[in-house]
Amino acid sequence: MMDILRWTDPLAEGNCYVCAEGDRAVVIDPCHPEGPASLLEERGLVPEWILLTHEHCDHMLGLEPLRHKYPEAIVLCSAPCDAGMQNKYLNMSAMMEVYLTFKGKPGAHYPPLVCSPADQTFAEEHTMTWRGHTLRLTPLPGHTPGSTCILLDRDTLFTGDYLIPGEAVITRLPGGNTEIYERVARPWLSALPPGLRICPGHGEPYALTQEVKDTYGL
Amino acid sequence: MSNLEKYDKLFLSSFRVKPEDLPTLTYRGIPAWDSVGHMEFMSEMEETFKISLSTLDVLDFSSYEKGKEILAKYGVTL
Numbered sequence: 103m104m105d106i107l108r109w110t111d112p113l114a115e116g117n118c119y120v121c122a123e124g125d126r127a128v129v130i131d132p133c134h135p136e137g138p139a140s141l142l143e144e145r146g147l148v149p150e151w152i153l154l155t156h157e158h159c160d161h162m163l164g165l166e167p168l169r170h171k172y173p174e175a176i177v178l179c180s181a182p183c184d185a186g187m188q189n190k191y192l193n194m195s196a197m198m199e200v201y202l203t204f205k206g207k208p209g210a211h212y213p214p215l216v217c218s219p220a221d222q223t224f225a226e227e228h229t230m231t232w233r234g235h236t237l238r239l240t241p242l243p244g245h246t247p248g249s250t251c252i253l254l255d256r257d258t259l260f261t262g263d264y265l266i267p268g269e270a271v272i273t274r275l276p277g278g279n280t281e282i283y284e285r286v287a288r289p290w291l292s293a294l295p296p297g298l299r300i301c302p303g304h305g306e307p308y309a310l311t312q313e314v315k316d317t318y319g320l
Numbered sequence: 321m322s323n324l325e326k327y328d329k330l331f332l333s334s335f336r337v338k339p340e341d342l343p344t345l346t347y348r349g350i351p352a353w354d355s356v357g358h359m360e361f362m363s364e365m366e367e368t369f370k371i372s373l374s375t376l377d378v379l380d381f382s383s384y385e386k387g388k389e390i391l392a393k394y395g396v397t398l
Contacts, residue, residue, distance in 0.1 A: 191367065197359040199375040204355040274356045276363050 104235060106258065106301070107145070109137045113202065113210055114160035115304050119260060123233040126150050129175070130252060130260050131303060132164035139164065139171055148172065151232065153239065154179035154220075155262025155303055156249040157186030157277075159195040165217050178230075180241045181223040182277075183248025190214040192246070192277045242290055244273050244283025251290075258299040259310075264291060265318065267305040292320040324398045326368055327391070331384060334361045345384040369396045 107120040116133035120141055127147040131154060132138045142149060152175050154162055165187070169177065179187070186192035194201065198212040228239045238253040245263045252260040264271060264287065271287075273280040298310040308314070321329075331342055335352045347353055353361070362378045365371075365387075371394040373381070381387050388398050 191363040194359075196366065196372075197363060197378070200359055200362070200378045203375070203379060204359075272356060274360060276360050278360075 104255075106254075107141060108301070108307070109134070109141045111137060111160065111163075113207065113212075114163075114198070116160040117301070117303055117305075118164070119301055120145075120147065120149075121235075121254065122147050123235065126233060128153060128232060128237070129168065130301075131155055131161040131262070132168045133161050134164045135167045137164065139168055142172075149175040151175060151230075152177045153237070153252055153260075154183050154187070154248075154250070155252065155260055156246045157183045157193045158246065158263070158275075159193045159198055159212075159215060161262065161303060162187055162193070162217060163195075163215070166215075169218075176222060177220040178222045178224070178228075178239070179220045180239070180248045180250045181225050182241075182243065183246070183250065184220040184223045186246060186248045186277060187217040188219065190216055193217070194275060240290065242287035243279065244287040245271055245278055246275070247277045247279075249287065258301060259294070260301045260303075262303040264302075265300050265310075265314075266302045267308060269304070271318070288320065291318070294320070323369070323391075323396055327387070327398055330361070330364055330368060334364065342384045347382045349383075365391075369394070371396065 105122040109118045111134040118133045118138040119130040121128040125146055125148060127149045128151045129138060129149045132152060149172050152168060190196040195214040199210055202210045230237050235255050240251050242249050242251055249262055273283045294310060296310055296312050299307060300310050301307045328342060335350060337345060347358060366373055377390050381390055
């Protein structure tokens with residue numbers, strides 16, 4: 103039976119999810135240099151895969167420390183996410199202190215960063231099996247070029263910065279594109295079945311309902 | 321292209337305003353120049369002039385005219 107654990111960065115409020123099966127794990131969005139690693143250690147878990155929903159730094163700030171601690175873990179993300187996380191503007195770290203100030207958290211120290219390339223990338227929808235589970239990674243550009251939703255076993259969807267409770271999709275940050283969102287991501291999100299468990303990149307997980315979809319115009 | 325032309329072009333393309341609007345353009349003075357627009361705009365400013373603005377200067381960049389003063393601190397003369 104898989105456990106899905108969540109660790110939330112108190113500063114940028116990003117969620118890291120740890121999908122645990124036995125003593126092995128898949129980490130989605132290591133959002134903090136210490137938090138996700140501490141969670142893994144506390145639970146005695148060893149990550150085999152690190153997946154990213156997109157390239158923004160509040161979703162991968164802990165990627166390099168986690169790679170250092172667990173060098174066998176394979177980093178997998180979309181090709182545009184891979185390119186974006188290596189660029190301080192596209193990964194937003196160049197403006198993160200400004201962003202946090204706008205979010206009411208002035209004075210935070212958040213220096214620009216870049217990550218080294220992913221171990222594996224995909225350009226089209228990518229399906230992987232892991233310890234009896236299926237993970238389907240679907241590129242959904244719009245919020246960023248590298249945005250991806252990750253469907254676990256057909257019932258749980260990790261959405262990154264899509265379907266965040268109470269927040270409209272932002273497509274105006276560096277690399278974002280409203281036209282591509284409308285053409286690619288929005289139709290895919292519109293087709294999601296009610297009942298799906300949504301694990302967003304920020305905020306609490308919830309069950310998708312038609313009412314929720316309506317609030318997003320889906 | 322001169323620095324002033326590059327500077328003006330950034331405003332014109334980012335916010336889709338007219339050249340005659342530039343002298344009075346201010347942060348939050350138009351819908352496109354909100355906090356989200358500001359972050360993308362400042363990223364483009366840094367890339368265009370190959371500078372790295374401090375967080376305080378990004379936050380202080382509150383108008384077309386104020387921006388000129390701030391860029392001057394980084395050796396960008398307009």
